[in-house]
Amino acid sequence: MSNDAISVPPLDAEAMRRARERQDRLTKPARSLGRLEDLSVALAGMTGRLDVPLAHRVVFTLAADHGVAAEGVSAYPKEVTPQMVLNFLNGGAAINVLARRFNARVVVADLGVDAELAPHPQLRALKVRRGTASITRGPAMSVVEALVAIEHGRSLVREETERGLDVVLTGDMGIGNTTASAALICALCRLDPVEVVGRGTGVDDAGLERKRNAVNAALEVNAERIAQGPAEALAAVGGLEIAGLAGVIIEAATRRRPVVVDGFISGAAALVAEAMAPGASAYMVASHRSHELGHGAALDHLGLKPLLDLELRLGEGTGAVLALPLLDAAMAILNEMATFDSAGVSQREP
């Protein structure tokens, strides 16, 4: 039951045709703005209009803890997860700084932090459980818990839609979550951990070896669960914030909102979203290529080509927010430039 496909509307082919046709009449050599032109066409297809609204942009930064963090897979102690949630709420983290700069709202949600967080007007308290169990010894959580976390992610998008929501951006916080994401990417793309497991926030060689071993163990002990479908794989080796982000992406796609996908952890969530809601990837904009090892493979699996490659490996939604000016630029070009006719500029020689 959990793996019934969720329906996603197709892109608007007519809007895409009109956007492409308009791009070709603007006062520039055809296709000379490269991927910006493609981006404007894609956004037109997602939203069904050429004047794609971009004013209300919300980054969903979802936090949770991971049982596997106890196994020495991160350079940071797990206390950093709740500490960073407070930092988000106080506006001092990188995602806050970038969101302010690029006019995005940050929605911070606790999907499963392993600490009691004091109530805060800016914190969405959606804790499913206090952290996952270690994926090296069994499932991270039950399938029901994973589905509840997905539903929480969907509900966040529904709530924000009422406040105004044009562009959805994904972000994450959770010590240990590159390990869970690596396991999930291996599971869903059928890759070997050596191709996917990277240094995360900066483990040394011994830590990297522990991460690889943890992912290998997780894939082995959870092999039967993984084979049952994406929700089961998510429950087996994923995480609560990853599940929430899958829900965010699914809800965005069903509502025809462009969703700017951040890096490695969001990439794992995007794989889950596409597996559960085929066609969701058509609404995804890959913001950047993470410095984390297996991210490229996840993007390839989704057919996405990242806009930026800045060797980022922070998460929080920082890479997604950095791509916003390119969305703005793409739509400004489409809607504000003069055409050859209106400007009296000669077209190509025949």
Add this chain to the structure above:
Amino acid sequence: MSNDAISVPPLDAEAMRRARERQDRLTKPARSLGRLEDLSVALAGMTGRLDVPLAHRVVFTLAADHGVAAEGVSAYPKEVTPQMVLNFLNGGAAINVLARRFNARVVVADLGVDAELAPHPQLRALKVRRGTASITRGPAMSVVEALVAIEHGRSLVREETERGLDVVLTGDMGIGNTTASAALICALCRLDPVEVVGRGTGVDDAGLERKRNAVNAALEVNAERIAQGPAEALAAVGGLEIAGLAGVIIEAATRRRPVVVDGFISGAAALVAEAMAPGASAYMVASHRSHELGHGAALDHLGLKPLLDLELRLGEGTGAVLALPLLDAAMAILNEMATFDSAGVSQREP
């Protein structure tokens, strides 16, 4: 005489050290913002301060014509150069749209358009001559003309400094100028035209063959001039807007202003600037990797790594302006984020 080196101040190593030290205290894993961190350190080195000012940003879009355009090397007739200058002045071109979006001023200058342009309050009339001679039969211009064009570029920067100028951006317009730029890149980097000559604004296979032949002929007929030095090479196979842009870059570097270099044509000008003012490349930020063939070689020669790779091939300064949000982001991160101490976030485990 023309090749006496112009003196460029060194970067401020102490400001760079302080910027790096501050980056490492911010609430994020060390180096997790990758190239944005490097960019903040570089900007601190250029300006000698951590609160690098970025408010006054001016794109210098310089226009000129090229005698070689008569030899079928472009997909567009040369009338497009003055037509596009009018489009710039009317605010309808891609550079205008992007500059408005990212709060940059556009300075449009005629360095050598082969047409009488009516006076316009926004047009800087600095025509050295009506277009260059064809580089396939001799020098594009005299060395004196090239030096005058460089001086015009320098004077534009000086003028804008009085109005407020924190960041310099380069841009170009000139039918035929990818051919001249390719010849100049071949001359200054000692490359073969097959490695450098690309399709520009979109010539077909026959046009590409004509471009390659033109560059080969230009390098042959001007070989002695090219060997004399960068100013002579510029005069021999370059162009008036390229010379002006070299001046813009040189003046920016001598004044310790960051200069965001656009694509292929600006890359050729940057090579001239570095050759005439060694060390100028330390003040350059490569905005993007152009879709034009030889751009990567020019960037490599300058030791620059582009921030964006969006398959752009328009010029005008569009790629440079698109990089501005990344400069903004880099400096916002450095100056607005919380530190581990101030936010009470645990550092790495020992």
